[in-house]
Amino acid sequence: MGESQGLTRMTATARREGARLRHAVQVRDHQVVVDELPGAGGDDAGPDPLELLAVSLASCTAITVEMYAARKGWDIGHVEVDAEYSPAERGCPTKFQLVMRLPDGLPEEQVEKLRVIAAKCPVHRVLEGEVMFQERIERVHLAV
Numbered sequence: 001m002g003e004s005q006g007l008t009r010m011t012a013t014a015r016r017e018g019a020r021l022r023h024a025v026q027v028r029d030h031q032v033v034v035d036e037l038p039g040a041g042g043d044d045a046g047p048d049p050l051e052l053l054a055v056s057l058a059s060c061t062a063i064t065v066e067m068y069a070a071r072k073g074w075d076i077g078h079v080e081v082d083a084e085y086s087p088a089e090r091g092c093p094t095k096f097q098l099v100m101r102l103p104d105g106l107p108e109e110q111v112e113k114l115r116v117i118a119a120k121c122p123v124h125r126v127l128e129g130e131v132m133f134q135e136r137i138e139r140v141h142l143a144v
Helices: 002-006 049-072 108-118 122-128
Strands: 013-016 023-027 030-034 080-086 095-101
Touching: 030 049, 049 080, 049 095, 049 108, 049 122, 095 108
Parallel strands: none
Antiparallel strands: 013 023, 023 030, 080 095
């Protein structure tokens, strides 16, 4: 999406705010609050980490569709995307259900092309592709 596609690395840094599970996550010059529900020990001050996956997929899909339509010179108006996320359970894969809402007056050929393009958004490709993790621990003195 936008300029971030040209970057080779993106960083998000989570720092706890307060005594519970609320974290401020810094991404470039932006900050997002992430928390857990009260039943999990949080204060529900923001979406939980798993909900952010659905946030990423819904927003990336909507933006990808709108950017594609703009490049084609199509005036499609507003796009709305629901992303429902069901985490993997024993014997079942993780499931995402996407619902795109497009204006009812769009020609069928545009709707079909937008459906195909939606599945090519960068977040969709990451989630369906192979992912590798490289982890390490750094021992430091963190300010409270």
